[in-house]
Amino acid sequence: AQTVTQSQPEMSVQEAETVTLSCTYDTSESNYYLFWYKQPPSRQMILVIRQEAYKQQNATENRFSVNFQKAAKSFSLKISDSQLGDTAMYFCAFMKHGGDYKLSFGAGTTVTVRA
Amino acid sequence: DTAVSQTPKYLVTQMGNDKSIKCEQNLGHDTMYWYKQDSKKFLKIMFSYNNKELIINETVPNRFSPKSPDKAHLNLHINSLELGDSAVYFCASTDRGLETQYFGPGTRLLVL
Numbered sequence: 649a650q651t652v653t654q655s656q657p658e659m660s661v662q663e664a665e666t667v668t669l670s671c672t673y674d675t676s677e678s679n680y681y682l683f684w685y686k687q688p689p690s691r692q693m694i695l696v697i698r699q700e701a702y703k704q705q706n707a708t709e710n711r712f713s714v715n716f717q718k719a720a721k722s723f724s725l726k727i728s729d730s731q732l733g734d735t736a737m738y739f740c741a742f743m744k745h746g747g748d749y750k751l752s753f754g755a756g757t758t759v760t761v762r763a
Numbered sequence: 764d765t766a767v768s769q770t771p772k773y774l775v776t777q778m779g780n781d782k783s784i785k786c787e788q789n790l791g792h793d794t795m796y797w798y799k800q801d802s803k804k805f806l807k808i809m810f811s812y813n814n815k816e817l818i819i820n821e822t823v824p825n826r827f828s829p830k831s832p833d834k835a836h837l838n839l840h841i842n843s844l845e846l847g848d849s850a851v852y853f854c855a856s857t858d859r860g861l862e863t864q865y866f867g868p869g870t871r872l873l874v875l
Contacts (some may be wrong), residue, residue, distance in 0.1 A: 679863050683863070685866075687804075690867070690868075691851065691868065691869045691871075693853060693855075693866035693868075693869075694867070695863060695864075695865070698862070712827055737804060738808065743862060744784050745862075748811065748818055749794060749811065749857060749859060749862065749864075750796070750808045750811060750819055750821075751798075751806075751855075751864060752808075753805070753807070753810065754804040755803075755804070755832055756804050756805075
């Protein structure tokens, strides 16, 4: 079974600053996918970014980027130029390729952006 | 247009009752899921259906029964509700080959 660990329960960042959320995972699979989902107070689960394990290049989506270190089994999320709307809980998730396509989630990190 | 919708959004009920949550997706996806988010916000897979066939059934009490009348719908029926069933239930869908799952807005269930 895969486990996903988010070691930071809460983080706070000043508006326009940068914050980095950590995620590590444990797997024996060589091909898999990693995701970051955002859950604002509205409760909706929103995909932020995804990374395919076979791609060496780190994924980027506007102000969101990841640092994927396959050997270290690490997948951190960087939020640049933080905005008040980024306030949310962020979940790291793992899915193995070609399996049952289920997501295994970390415990989440609550990010608060201060004005 | 809502891609993945769930009804109801809120459900308050008494212990011992039976209730259902409905999910519909208009994305043309072939795989649908139910996840449970507990009071500590931890998310865990419950069930998955691919083209109306059950493919995942994680250690869930048999009081929970999913039903998929067609590949656009996945409903969750819960019998004999217990206090511990209080949670937010999320439906999600994907296409095999896309991998990315799209979530519904969640149903907050409160059992009194």
